[in-house]
Amino acid sequence: MNRTWPAFLHWPQGLPEPHFLWPQFLWLLLLLPVLVLLYLGLQRRRKKLAVRYASLSIVREAVGQRVAWRRHVPPLLMLTALAALIVASARPVAVVSLPSNQQTIILAMDVSGSMRATDVEPNRLVAAQNAAKAFLKALPRDVKVGVVAFAGSAQVAQLPTVNRDDLVTAIDRFQLQRATATGNAIVISLATLFPNAGIELQQLSFDRQRALGRPLDQAPPTQNEFIPVPPGSYNSAAIIMLTDGQRTTGVDPVEAAKMAADRGVKVYTVGIGTVDGETIGFEGWSMRVRLDEDTLKAIAQKTAAEYYYAGTAQDLQKVYESLSSRLTLEKKETEVTSLFALLGAALVLLAGGLSMWWFNRLP
Template sequence: MIHFAWPWMLLFLPLPWLIRHGLPAAKPRGDALFLPFAARVSAGGATSLPTPSKTRWLLLSLVWLLTVVASTRPQWLGDPLPVPTTGRRLMLAVDVSGSMMTRDMAGNATRLDVVQAVAGDFISHRHGDQVGLILFGTRPYLQAPLTTDLNTVDQFLQQSVIGIAGTQTAIGDAIGLAIKRMRERKDGAKTPGEMVLVLLTDGGNDAGLMDPIAAAKMAADSGLRIYTIGVGAAGQQGILGASGNNALDEDTLKSIAQITKGEYFRATDADALGQVYARIDKMEPSAGREQWYRPHSEWFLWPLALALLFSLPAVVKREKDEQ
């Protein structure tokens, strides 16, 4: 759309008319009179100046109009674009082990289905933050690095598949990967902002190289705050088989949260999980409202060029009128 940056410049449009009709005629001072057109003044007496023709007045008016329009700075505004801002660095670590296939939280939906729906809504409200995603099972994988592109992170979460990282649960390794990816950028420089990890699992640590408590101590030393969420309906723990580790280790999750000055939450159904994420959203508010930028291109050169173009025949017309 077209936009005028300085529309108040249109107030100068009637200025030539006001000067012509509002100011008194200049009075001669002394006897000296400079006449650059003296050759065309008759010897018997001074003649009146030639009256500008209607064509010349039209050209001059058009030149003035185009000059004023150019002074309003006409611009063409493009589509709004989001402006990346840096606030918290928030990483989501989601358990995708075999036990997340259990359907005990919302009808026929698996635990992962519920997490994808609730966590996806949580991600969409983190405007101004850098959000990343880790999927972990037997091994942790960085699915989405820290970014302000929330739609991409949500898309990666929705595309996650149970068992993609193995059927076991490596909580300690997931925390270790989060520490590594959140402390430094690709160029090795430390980044500002608070570091927060939201770790969600339905089992206990039974895989990986790093002990969860040791990993939590490393996270605390790094300034990483961890919120742990245990999911799964009550009475489903204690089953270990093809579906993977389904024995929720609440004591370990509570210890991780306590060591890192975070908090542990228990979610037995979809509503409870939604309340958990809503509470985390209040405890760790996003950096701010989403900001937008509209790219623009200046168009004042066009009316200015036309004004210059029409001024040429106005000068030529003046010469003809004075002959």
């Protein structure tokens, strides 16, 4: 793409510089000052001709002192229309927000025992459930959403669907369990997005044992062949993973993130709870929980997504609002020639309409 900006034009600092596919056409803008000078010359000639009339009233009518400003409006509109059409001929490209083609989102939500902690009111689990349900309301109705609940293991709580009632019911059914398997959550989410790809949890264990040179008792089912794609390039689906603790069991979440990255799926991670860690006790037992931000950031970075920290219920709500906007609108470089052409055509029609209304002639 040719992004040359003509030297005679100076764009204000701090604003993104416009891009043009055919910037050489912008040199035609130099014709505008010439047309302005030509118009001013015609006006002077008109005044000289007007003084030849014998009657002063006729002179005033010719010059049109009472509505003199009206005579200049149609030509000014025509000049602006010409400028817009010249810019359109240069085929401008701008970064605009357009509806995303995101079709499926997987909510992978932590249901480990630490989610009952009350540092996020009323507690972490209820805050996460409320935020997730608000997130569902903000999404377009044609976006499918699936729910994966994970603790010591990961299970599909609801297959991807557009039925929001089924999703809310699945979220309300969460039951707290022990341990945290963040890697399993990513793998199960991928298996849900690609049900025919042969993605299995055993695959990562098999690859790890083979890398370590250990004997392989039983090989997992062979994955369907696929060609890795650039991270974040798969725009039809995304995963949002919310957790309040570090991985205590299951597959390595960074290895699982690589599986997502190879398939172009973004994994947005949301951390909720205490970063420094604290001891939480209930039902006669206690445990030390700590938010592993480094791993969550690594997962997001590897999959070309983002990490968010939510220390309060309000923060969590804002995170989901931000994700809703991000997943339903995406910024793209788009040619906006038609907008400038439409503006030019509208100005031409307006100039012609005003000229006919005021002077019964075209400009």
